[in-house]
Amino acid sequence: MNTVRLSTLKPGESATIAALHTDEALYHRLAAMGFRIGKRIDLVRRAKFAGPLHVRIGTTDIMLRRSDAQHIDVTPAGASE
Amino acid sequence: MKRIALLGMPNTGKSTFFNRLTGASARVGNWPGITVDLMSAKVLLGGAMVEIIDLPGVYDIHGFSDDELVVRHFIENNPIDLVLIILNTTQIERQLSLALQVKQLGLPALLLLNMADEAKKYGVTVDIKKMSQAMNMPVVLLSAKYGSGYAHAYQAISNAIQASLPIATQQVSEKLQLDDQIESTMESVLKQAVQVPTQMSENLTTRLDRVLLHPWLGLPLFFGVMYLLFQAIFILGKPLQDGVAWGLGLFRGGVLDPLLHNLPAPLPGLLLDGIYNGVGTVAAFVPIIVLFFLFMALVEDSGYLSRAAFLMDALMAKMGLDGRSFVMMLMGFGCNVPALMGTRVMRSRSLRLLTMLVIPFSLCSARLQVFVFITSALFAPKNAPLVLFSLYLFSFAAAIATALLFKKRYANNEPFILELPPYRLPTWRQIVLRGWHEVRHFLGRASKFIIAGVVMVWILTHFPQDAAPGGSDTWAGMIGHFLAPVLDPLGINQQLAIALIFGFVAKEIVIGSLAVIYGLEGSALMSTMAHQLDWVQAYSFMLFTLIYTPCLSTLATLKTESRSNAYTALALVWPLALAWLLSFAFYQGARALGY
Known part of the structure; x- marks a missing residue:
């Protein structure tokens, strides 16, 4: 399976969360927002000027900075087959 | 008196529910073990007076953010008879973890599944009976905003509080250390009682976001919205401020002057020019604060404030601030006082302190009056606008320099991950209560x-x-x-x-x-x-x-x-x-x- 960083997904792409390489504080917040391994995540849009990412997990829309998204590995939909 | 704590994640309508339960009687107060103000109110519930406390919105009791520590210290230091857990039904899939954490602490709890109306639209259905069995606590489905299911919730809370016995804080404190198998319990509860559609349907929020967060249109639209907001607050506020000043002047001329002018020498001056003018200074802020928070409630509760954060983050992150800081800075150009109070939407203390350090550099309308007077006295008419413009540049430069200089000292260590809630229309009741609470807060704290x-x-x-x-x-x-x-x-x-x-x-x-x-x-x-x-x-x-x-x-x-x-x-x-x-x-x- 090919995993990539969440921060490299393009708008409209979907993926499955593969791993969270984060410290504890970030991990807690991500978990509370619904970031769990195996969950489907959609990248909705990226802000201009290297701004934050807008992602969707289930029924929740979330923004996170690219620097935080770098710690999240995902398997792009279609890459695992 | 029995004590109820209201707990929930951000954007779950927790404060709306609190306001509905307590009306305008709530006040801010201090509590043992914590350093921030919490809103609380005493209400008659099931035949006895009960104290209700609105805890800050948190994602996690075990987390490390400032608010999560506040909640933890509160439940460790204050005996609680009942915890009302309020969750957004649409997002029950992830929010249920908070309820399980409370259950694990052994605190008597009641689960309120809010935003039932919204969940219905999204196709999320909950089997209340099964949920209640699986969680081993009463569960009520309601919409705090529109009031449906509210009577039922009220009854359930009355019953629960009559039956409950407080738990020693010592026990809670010990259990807070533990953390186990919440994840697997959650899976099993959800499987039994909840149905969620696998794919989200296209809805109004998605369509609005496509325009409001548009790569190129988003920022101009944001500045347009801010401009309108700013104009609205200060165009409406000016006549109100003038009206207050006029009324106070009239009272002074008609009543106080004749009444006090016979007093010995320094007294009339002290009472009128000192104390009465001080009261006037305080009063002049009231209309602006009310208006500011009426509009802020609209921006915040509608969900647009987090979009502003999304749009401005690229720029503000470099200064150690975020997009919400920028909104408050802009509002500071009208008046610094409500802009400072508005920073309360930022839940990280260091981020808030840094923003509050920067806001006073915003060239407010009062300073503008001074500059207009002096430039028209000392500069040629063709230079005057240029002089004023340069002062605005200095205002921005001072703010940016200060942020850059102090961003290390007030380094924000909370991860910047924000929910972008669906767009919602706040009710008038929500908006007005907010304005009223803020003015009372200002008068109570700052006037002396x-x-x-x-x-x-x-x-x-x-x-x-x-x-x-x-x-x-x-x-x-x-x-x-x-x-x-x-x-x-x-x-x-x-x-x-x-x-x-x-x-x-x-x-x-x-x-x-x-x-x-x-x-x-x-x-x-x-x-x-x-x-x-x-x-x-x-x-x-x-x-x-x-x-x-x-x-x-x-x-x-x-x-x-x-x-x-x-x-x-x-x-x-x-x-x-x-x-x-x-x-x-x-x-x-x-x-x-x-x-």
Whole structure:
């Protein structure tokens, strides 16, 4: 399976969360927002000027900075087959 | 008295529910073990008085954010008879973890599944009976905003609070250390009682976001919205402020003056120009604060504020701030006081403190009055707009420099991950209650400080009794004289120094104080100042006025919002130092260049 960083997904792409390489504080917040391994995540849009990412997990829309998204590995939909 | 704590994640309608339960009777108060204010109210529930506390919205009891620590310290230090857990039904899939954490602590709990109306639209269905069995606590489905299911919830809470016994805080404290198998319990509860559609349907929020967060249109739209908001607050606010001032003046002329003028010498002055003017200063802020929070409630509760954060984050992150800081800075250009109070939406303390340090540099409408007067007195009409514009640039530059300089000291260590909630229309009740609470907060906390400050400045500028008010023989004049070695290198003479002391109360009275100091008014004052000062001195004075210590009301707000004397001292001293440095550099530089 090919995993990539969440921060490299393009708008409209979907993926499955593969791993969270984060410290504890970030991990807690991500978990509370619904970031769990195996969950489907959609990248909705990226802000201009290297701004934050807008992602969707289930029924929740979330923004996170690219620097935080770098710690999240995902398997792009279609890459695992 | 029994005690109920209201707990929930952000954006779950927790405060709306709290307001519905408690009405306008809620107040802010201090609690053992924590350092922030919490709203609480005493209400009659099931035949007995019960105290209800609105805890901050948190994602996780075990987390590390400032708010999560507040919640943890609260439940460790204050016995609770019942925890009301309020969750957004649409997001029950992830929010149920909070309820399980409470259950694990062994606290008596009741689960409120809010936003039932929204969940229905999204196709999320919950089997209440099964959920209640699986969680082993009462579960109620409701919509706090529209009131459906509310009567049922009220009844369930009454029943639960009558039956509950408080748990010793010691036990809770011990259990907080543990953390196990919440994840697997959650899976099994969800499987039994909840149905969620696998794919989200296209809805209004997605469509609105496509426009409002558009790569190129998003930012111009944001600035358009901010401009309209700003105009609305201050165009509506100005006549209201004038109305309050007019009413207070009328009361003074018609009732207080005749009543008090027979009193011995310093008393009428102290009571009227000191204390009554202090009351007037406080009162002048009330309409602006009400309007500001009416509109802020609209922006915040609609979900647009988090979109603003998304749009502005790229730029603000470099300064250690976020997009919400930017909104408050912009609002500060109207008036710093409500903008400072508005920073409460930022839940990380360090981020808030940094934003509050930056806001007072925003060139507020009161300072603008001073600058308009002085530029029209000392600059040619064709240069005046340029002068004003340059002052706005200095205002931004001072804010950016301060943020960059202090971003290490107030480093925000909370991960910046925000929910973008669906767009929602807040109800009038929500909006009005917000404005009302904020004004009461301001009056309760800041008014004593402001009135004391106004009285102090009055005494400084009117004593000793035989000196002419505002003259060089008064105590203020002596301070001005004493400060001469510091202010002379800035080109600020003694009269202007006294005006700066007045200006500490409120920038609105600087021009009025100059009139008192020079004994002249209007165009006569303008021409005298134009004779006495050259443009370099005038610009130096304006720079100093722009940057030095914000008014007393701003300082009072900084103190009540930060609850720290050391921070308030920094917020007082740093702008003073920066103002002095900038004015010094400008004045000496201009003189060196031969102007």
